[in-house]
Amino acid sequence: PLTVGILALQGDVREHARAIEACGARAVSVRRAAELADVDALILPGGESTTIDKLTRIFSLAGPLKERISAGMPVYGSCAGMILLADEIADPATDRDGNAQQTLGGLDITVRRNAFGRQRESFETDLDFAVLNDAVLSTAVLNDRALSPAALANAAPVEAKASNHARSSVPVHAVFIRAPWVERVGASVEVLASVQLPAAAAAPDNGSGQPENTRTARIEGNTRAVAVRSRHLLATSFHPEVTGERRIHELFIRMIRGEA
Numbered sequence: 001p002l003t004v005g006i007l008a009l010q011g012d013v014r015e016h017a018r019a020i021e022a023c024g025a026r027a028v029s030v031r032r033a034a035e036l037a038d039v040d041a042l043i044l045p046g047g048e049s050t051t052i053d054k055l056t057r058i059f060s061l062a063g064p065l066k067e068r069i070s071a072g073m074p075v076y077g078s079c080a081g082m083i084l085l086a087d088e089i090a091d092p093a094t095d096r097d098g099n100a101q102q103t104l105g106g107l108d109i110t111v112r113r114n115a116f117g118r119q120r121e122s123f124e125t126d127l128d129f130a131v132l133n134d135a136v137l138s139t140a141v142l143n144d145r146a147l148s149p150a151a152l153a154n155a156a157p158v159e160a161k162a163s164n165h166a167r168s169s170v171p172v173h174a175v176f177i178r179a180p181w182v183e184r185v186g187a188s189v190e191v192l193a194s195v196q197l198p199a200a201a202a203a204p205d206n207g208s209g210q211p212e213n214t215r216t217a218r219i220e221g222n223t224r225a226v227a228v229r230s231r232h233l234l235a236t237s238f239h240p241e242v243t244g245e246r247r248i249h250e251l252f253i254r255m256i257r258g259e260a
């Protein structure tokens with residue numbers, strides 16, 4: 001079967017493994033370059049991006065990871081994983097020796113870490129995730145705890161598409177934990193879901209008097225992207241792996257198979 005590696009240096013590896021297996025693929029932990037070589041695709045879990053960044057170099061994985069990402073390996077990053085996939089961090093952390101955190105890159109976005117501010121450090125909200133509305137969900141996903149009976153009952157009628165497939169337009173209940181947001185997307189990047197900020201939570205002023213993002217300006221006003229996709233790369237600011245939501249992992253698996 002399809003083998004999806006979970007980068008297992010730090011973070012919520014087990015939750016991602018469970019989600020992948022609920023979608024019918026095989027999940028394996030990746031800590032060494034030899035393990036990376038054996039996977040069809042990779043998940044960068046949530047956790048602490050500065051720690052994972054350091055460990056990728058300590059474990060001699062940074063180089064092989066970058067190589068496989070640029071060679072087209074499908075990668076999904078959640079939260080810290082999104083930060084690791086980003087080409088640019090607006091506010092990278094600096095360690096005691098003055099070294100700024102690095103990313104693996106590949107995804108033409110700029111993220112801001114811990115972006116939602118102190119009051120909203122962790123929060124939950126329902127996201128409109130239009131790309132999932134047309135998705136043909138597998139029975140495995142529909143039968144999983146992902147979609148509670150209540151959610152399904154409230155959703156637009158789940159029409160049978162084939163005997164074992166159905167459509168769904170249930171919003172994604174998203175959990176954000178000290179999450180980043182995306183404040184610049186390159187032309188190749190598709191925004192899959194956004195949150196509307198309260199007016200008080202406007203973007204931090206960069207002090208220049210200029211709009212923060214002059215290179216690419218698809219993210220404006222009080223909206224911030226929290227799920228993006230570009231070719232073989234998928235990233236979310238939130239953690240579908242902790243809520244039993246399986247459709248994001250299923251979308252990733254369809255991307256790996258070239259079906260989405």
Ligand code: GLN
Pocket residue numbers: 045046047048049050078079080081083113114177178179180
């Ligand atoms: N704030 C964390 C970071 O910068 C990400 C948090 C998370 O993955 N839940 O890495």
